[in-house]
Amino acid sequence: MMRPGARNLITDVVGLRVGNASDDRLKSGVTVVVCEKPSVAAVQVLGGAPGTRETDLLEVHNTVQTIDAVCLSGGSAFGLDAASGVQAALREQGRGFAVGPFRVPIVPGAILFDLANGGDKDWGRYPPYRELGYAATQAAGTEFATGTAGAGTGATTATFKGGLGSASTVLADGITVGALAAVNALGSATLGSSRHFWAAPLEEDAEFGGLGMPTLVSDEARRPRTKLTTAGDGPTNTTIAVIATDAILTKAEAKRLAVCAHDGFARALWPAHTPLDGDLVFALATGTSGRTVTIEEFIPLCAAAASTMARAIARGVHDATPMPDDLLPAWRAG
Template identity: 75%
Template sequence: MRPGPKNSITDVEGLRVGNAEDHRLKSGVSVVLCDQPAVAAVQVLGGAPGTRETDLLDPHNTVQTVDAVVLSGGSAYGLDAASGVQAGLREMGRGFAVGPLRIPIVPAAILFDLINGGDKDWGRYPHYRELGYQAVQAASEDFMTGTAGAGTGALTATFKGGLGTASTVMDNGITIGALVAVNALGSATIGDTRHFWAAPFEEGVEFGGLGMPQPFPQDARELRIKFRTGQRETQNTTIAVIATDAVLTKAEAKRLAISAHDGFSRALWPSHTPLDGDLVFALATGTNGKTVSVQDFIDLGAAAASTMARAIARGIHDATAAENDLLPAWSTRDSAT
């Protein structure tokens, strides 16, 4: 297995990503746009999710494919972003056919970034619908990571969070990619160091190449919890998309989303808490044309987990400092630690 050419979710043929952000607000939106409707599923394991159109992704429900998936900041306000994405897709003539009409199918998930140093005095209506529309217009195979899109205002317990991506090309030619907005209650780094929990899965120096700390900190297992003694304990949630070019059923896509959650557990300590809304959408474009046997799916699930872990670390690694930040960016911390 190896990373794809871009080490990005857009190495999965048939997908583009668009970002839009408001840096004064310290928030933003990311959209994964499917060139053709893609089979989709979702798995929610956090205790505080915020979602739209996720029930229809259950394997027993009617709609099999989606046109796009939205990741947004803004907590519940950010769910408006999906309406902006729908508007952009409607202009393109995209959507589920109902008689002469087409209804774009756009599931969405949000993270809580309302208390992060940004100016949230937006007036009567929040900006997320327009940001969603802008994200569709910006959709491309190339996009910014770190302090961008849904990761613009993200925080972890120890560093700024961010938007991360990674990809893996399997030995059988199937590609898998991840996109994640990291805003975890816990930490992606070990103890008080800059070393990532995801280090065993790093490809090259994609998130700094520091490896595991030597010696391993004695207090590494002590939980670093965001604002544990403050009043902001609900400012959390890591939301993600795992995608493949394999041909999957809706039930298989659900299993892929479940496997990708292992990447959360590998890269974040702790993860899936009652105060996180941790969620993974799965997309299968089918552009590779290959179906997956049960045996092959074991490899696919393992690749989903490691790719997700790498994407989480890259999101924090790529974040940049900005005015009124509450936490430092990973890149600004003393490189000796």
């Protein structure tokens, strides 16, 4: 039997901490997942418009096997600066990949486009994301805010505000899976104009409202709703996420876990993985359970990665709160 972890957050995976930093005037922010010890990592990109840093080193054939943190940021390409702030904070802590007498913190990152969301982006010569990345790293802990927080501060979907969501699952064999998602999708997390979540069949303990699925799925709900049809604003998209486990995985197995977690995007967002989304999943394996997995055990782990990711995405939209000058309503305000 599977159940949510004690916090129902990605930090139920022992060895991970999460920190947020945001600027409400900017309507943007940064979320950092800090690995207490270097962790095996991989990435899978399925969206057509990604923005990334240090993702090539995560490929199986490349040298570096473990990383120190993952950085998720708003700000489009300007937000790639956030990982430099994370790196600075980790360097102060003596963290990083050893190269002779030097240590280089390894911080892959990804960004979402939240520039046209009503926030003041007149930041002067340099964008503020490096400092936000530093602050988010300093704030990292096992408890953290979801919804309108961190990288989800200025996120939107086709119908409601987006946000930062998280969820966890403890499998029958005791292995834990956690997901974190900054939801800024071209599509919608809800059916048509309703408040019913696409991820409703996977919901645990009414974690995103408990509305279930409608008794009848109308023709209106069957039509994809995107920012192109609701706002005429196509480029303001991307859902970026992290799937994590305390199992011991190889880099190749972590890659497969990231691939499977994308199934959660398809269960929670419609449409997903479009040419105008930069949809991406980082995978982390902390190994803190001390357990390796057989192929038979890996299959339910992959299934849990998909369902946990879908729940995290729905929770990101559900947890968002209203702010001045919002362009879309918050789900909670309905």
